[in-house]
Amino acid sequence: MxxxxxxxxxxxxxxxxxxxxxxxxxxxxxxxxxxxxxQWKSVWNLAKSTDHRKIGILYISIGFIFFLRAGLDALIMRSQLAFPNNHFWVFQGDKYNQVMTTHGTLMILFVAMPFLIGLMNVIVPLQIGARDLAFPFMNALSLWLFVIGGVLINLSFILGGGPSAGWTSYVPLALSETIQGNGTGFYDLAVQVSGLGTIMAAVNFLVTIIKMRAPGMGFMRLPLFTWSAIVTSILILAAFPVLAVALLLLMFDNTFGTQFYSGGVGNPVLWQHLFWGFGHPEVYILILPAFGIYSEVISTFSRKSVFAYTSMILSLVLIGFLGLMVWVHHMFTVGLGAIANVFFAITTMLIAVPTGIKIFNWLFTIRGGEVRFNTPMLFALGFIPSFVIGGVTGVMQAVVAADYQYHDSYFIVAHLHYVLIAGTIFGSFSGFYYWWPKMFGYILNEKLGKWQFWTFLIGFHMTFFMMHLLGLKGMPRRVYTYYPEDGLFELNFISTIGAFLMGISVMLFIWNVIYSWRRKEKENVSDPWDGRALEWAVSSPSPHLRWPRLPVVRGIDAFWHEKKFGNEKMQFSEKEETHIAYEKPTILPILLSGGLFTISFGLIFGLTIVWIIGIAGVLLLLGLRSLRYESGLTIYTSSQLEKEIRKGDGYET
Amino acid sequence: MRRFSLYFLLLLTLPLAGCSPFSSVAVLNPKGEQAKEQVDLITLSISLMALVFLVVLILFIRFVYKYRQRPGYTPDPIHQNRNKKFELIWTISPFIILFILAVPMIQTTFGEEQESKSPSDLTVKVTASHYWWRFEYPGQGIETAEELHLPKGKKVTLVLHSTDVIHSFWVPQLGGKLDVIPGRTNKLSLTPLENGTYQGKCAELCGKSHANMRFKVKVENEDDFNSWIAGLKSGNQTQSLSKSEAEGKSLFNENCLTCHAVEAQVENKKGPNLAGFAERERVAGILPNTKEHLEDWMKDPQKFKPGSEMPKVKGLDKKEYEKLAEYLQTLH
Structure with a gap:
């Protein structure tokens, strides 16, 4: 029917x-x-919220919903590939490609990104001693743009067919008739809209970190997670506009029939340059905040400040810088010639140097410390050897002529999951366990956490280590089947079992969240890990109204510094502030995102009148917003804020 | 500890040298000059990288074990947070490793490009379409599909074209892949060194049947190769057909001839050239070449190759399908 x-x-x-x-x-x-x-009132409050902690939580939880969808896609793919010539449900041919594309797009742009941006949202202002991000309104807008992007791409499957040209959406395939329904349109606008939100978030973080640090918090005292947020934001500002342009041209080709990317008049390779011009910095955007989390966690649980702090920062910056000029290593087999290939091969190899420095610095942070094996630390420790495997296969792929063999085979699938899961997802889980008390005011159960870690680690290696061999055995990536005579069955089958083990692990995490929430272990919840950075100096969950007088930072690891000198808490500035501005809750960001949803919907389904109405709506709302400048703020002086806090929920600072 | 790591390294690299346990791993079991060079690079890089991994792993296990929190252990209160000597070591040694890796990488990459530009013994024009491969031999004046025949020990230049989307030409045992991009001509050099049949695959996602866009490469002695060409050129004229085969032929002419040629000299029809079909191992590059599979394929190509442009052969009864298949299997 x-x-x-x-x-x-x-x-x-x-x-x-x-x-x-x-x-x-x-x-x-x-x-x-x-x-x-x-709870309708709390839902309404969340929708209007401009509190950086609540927005961070929304980023993470909505990202987690997409994580479940994309994980289900992964299990579907692994089920289809478990046996040669398999017919699992309907997932062959185009349906497989849809599921595969959605898995990649969601995991990278709608799972890993919000996990990291969410954590940055909650933690960065606390770490630098700011009361909120510089632009809370824009922060809420970023969130809701990400949400509607994710909703759009999820809807595509049930509204006539999702995108099926891979998360890289190579043209001319993405523009050919083989794509069902409006798949490419959905991909294009979903990524475009959420990308807009990401650019805003980057501006927000940069301004916040540059302008809103507490007294004494110099750049060379910033926690490494905040440093990673700086470098990541700069990379976002460099990379996402490139993606926006690439997607705009794709939209013109797709909707209005231009020929930028066609094989005749246009040039399909142009898309690859633009896409990877974004796509490669993107993988560093995904890994650097995770590096920041590992630095925090490893240092805290070794009871030692990070080894070679300055060289850690320098390598972050170097990785970011080099990351901007390696994109052609995704295109070694395009036939761009030996000179281009070798140049980009060498820049790619060079990235191994600062990354190696970071790995050794983490190892030497552990050396001489006192290692505690709590769940956040387990994920960080699991990361080191696992990520190194992904790193060294990365160097192997930089060896151009050898990459002609690895390229577009399962070897690549293995490599990218080794860096993205062992790097970003381990990092996210580490960050969740570590900062959970700061976000929600309770601690996740350690025993369940350990179970989750081990099932995840074992499942992960089972799933993806096999894929290196599958690639060398000649299995191309993105295939929905293989034949009995290919000799790929055993490895694929092990890989499928591993994938389901990872699925069980994620279920354990959900169970842990519910279980620990019911138990509500609230003891010593504000500083359960004997923390070092400033976020552990405020109560948990972190209050929005805080610091009537700003904390004074007197060293790296601000809070640890105070503890070392016998102070229970931070010292505060004497200065009386007269203009502490808090953004009032507002529903405008959600409405604006609704406007962009309308535009996207109209463009996807070719309904001119709908997207014109959408544009009018967005312009109207922007007008409303510009009238709302001072009236949208609550202004306190230091003593007013103090009074407000005292009569409020009894939050202490 | 040092001796152990050395043994471990040997253990890792031995199989890569082409010894038995890895002979089923196509990339590591090369049968062509380019693939051999690539395996050398792969072996070198795996060995170096295994070394790096081992160093990290040993330090990691040692540190985590030695400095774990336990009763009776008090860490040194003076934290060492810089160590010039170690930092220099791990900053400089990667450069040395990368240098060892980069030199042969640059040599091979430029060498292979040089080679693809120099004249070759044979040129084959490869055209990729949704989801099959056309092989034209301009020097010999013939065309074939699904199975690429190459003479052993000769350098071949493959000129790659696409009629629709991007594909990628990959025969793991003969050499690395090269993309086939519409509006662009790429040239790939291969020099097969051993007789045999090798799997070829499309390596770039190209649509619904990306997984089924397979082909075979048959490497044979030069004499056999030449007689294969000659056989295709002389065609089927001399052959006498049985009654049912002849009926199959007229059915073919009615239903199939618009898209498929049966003479190797006829070029650029819409579908694959079927001259020499009886010798092919596969129907449509995927199914075993038997009458039953052939009939199944004709009745419903979409079942085996979703998105294939081949329409169902309709309106025939069971007998007629059989005759058609019989005729196709007489094509030499």
Whole structure:
């Protein structure tokens, strides 16, 4: 059965019906739960919130929902690939490609990014001694743009077919008739809209870190997580506009019939340059904040400040800088010639040097310390050897002529998951366990955490180590099947088992969140790990109204410094401030995102009137926002803020 | 500890030298000059990288074990947070390793490019379309599909074209891949060194049947190669067909001839050239070449190759499909 839907049609096959049903059931359950527990008011407050902690939490939890969807995609793919010539449900051919594309796009742009930006949101202002980000309104807007981007790409599957040209969306494939429905349109606008949010977030973090550090918090005293936020934001500012341009041209080709990327008049290789001009910095955008988390965690749980702090910063900056000029190593087999290939091979190899320095610095941070094996530390320790495997295969791929063999094979799939999971996802979990008390005011259960870590680590290596060999055995990436005579069955089967083990691990994490929330172990929740940076000096969960007088920073590891000199808490500035501005809660960011959703929907389904209405709506809302400048703020003096805090929830600072 | 790591390294590199346990690993079991050079690079880089990994792993295990929190252990209160000597070591030694890796990398990369530009013994024009491969031998004046025949020990230049999207030409045992990009001509050099049949694959996502865009490469002695060419050129004229085969032929002419040629000299029809079909190992590059599979394929190509441009052969009864398949298997 199929029904027409604007310029496409929706075929109600079993998978679509299952997807529709599960969406309906989950939504109904959610609405029932919220109504039953009378939480609509809190939902409304969250929607209007401009508090950096709440926005960070929303980033992470909505990212986590997409994580589940993309993880389900991964399990579907692994089930289809478990046996040669397999027919798992409907996931062959185009359906497999849709699932594979959604998995990649979601995991990179709608899971890893919000996990990291979410953590940055919660922690960076606390670490530098700021009361919020520089532009709380824009922060909320960034969040809701990311959310509607994610919603769009998730809807594509049930609204006539998702994108199916891979997360790299290579042209002319992405523009050919083989794409079902409006897949490429969904991909284009979802990524475009959320990318806009990401650019805003980068501006926000840069301004906040440069302008809003507490007294005494010089650049050379910033915690390394904050330093990684600086370098990441600069990379975002360099890379995401390139993506925006690439996507704009793609939209013109896709919707209005221009020929920028066609094989005839245009040039398909142009897309690859633009995409990887974004795409390579993007992988460093994903890894650097994770590096920052590892620095914090390893130093805290070794009870030692980070080894060679300055060289850590320098290598962050170097990795970021080199990361901007290696993109052609994704295109070694395009045939750009030996000179181009060798140049980019050498810049790629050079990245190994600062990365190696960081690895050794972490190892020497442990040396001479006192290592405690709490869950955040376990993830950080699991990261070191696992990530090094991903790192060295990266160097192997920089060896151009040898890469002609690895390229576009499962060897690449192995490598990219080794860096993205062992790097970014281990880092995110490490950060979640570490900062959970700061975000939610309770500690996650250690025993369940350890179970989760070990299942994740073992599942991860089972799934992806095999893929190196599969690649060398000649299995190209992005294939939905292989034949019995290819001799790929055993390794694929092990890989599938590993993937399900990782699935179990994620379930354990969810169970841990619920279990620990019911238990609410609140003892010593404000500084459970004997923390070092400033965020551990405020109560948990971190209060939004805080620091009527700003803390004074007197050394690297600000809070540790005070503890060492016998002070229980931070020392505060004497200065009476007269203009402490807090953004009032506002619904405008969500409405603005709604406007952009309308525009995207109109463009995707070719409904001119709809996208014109959307543009008008966005302009109107922007006008409203510009009228709201001072009236949108609550201004305190230091003593007013102090009074407010005292009569409030009893938060102490 | 040092001796152990050395043994470990040997253990890792031995199989890569082409010994038995890894002979099923196509890339590490090269049968062509380019693939051999690439395996040398792969072996060198795996060995160096295994060394790096081992150093990290040993330090990691040692530090985590030695400095773990336990009763009776008090860490040195003076924290060492800089150490010029060690820092210099781990800053400089990567440069040395990378240098050892970069020199042969540059040599091989430039060498292979030089080679692809110099004249070769044979030129084959390769055209990739959704989801099959056309092979034209301009010097010999013939065309074939799905199976590429190459003479042993000769340098071949493959001129790669695409009619639709980007594909990538990859025969792991003969050499690395090169993309096939519409609007662009790429040249790949291969020099097969041993007789045999090798798997070829499309390595760049190209649509629904990317996984099924397979081909075979048959490497044979030069004499056999030449007689294969001659055989294709002389075609099927001399052959006498049985009654049902002849009926199959007329069915073919009615239903299939618009897209498929049966003479190797006829070039650039829409679908694969079927001259010499009886000798091919596979139907459509994927199914074993038997009558049953051939019939299944004709009845519903989409079942085996989703998105294939080959339409269903319709309106025939069971007998007629059989005849058609019989005829196709007479094509030499």
């Amino acid at each position: 199929s029904i027409p839907f604007f310029n496409t049609e929706i075929k109600f096959a079993s998978d679509i019906i299952a997807a529709d049903l599960s969406i309906i059931i989950i939504m109904a359950a959610l609405i029932f739960y919220i109504s039953k527990t009378h």
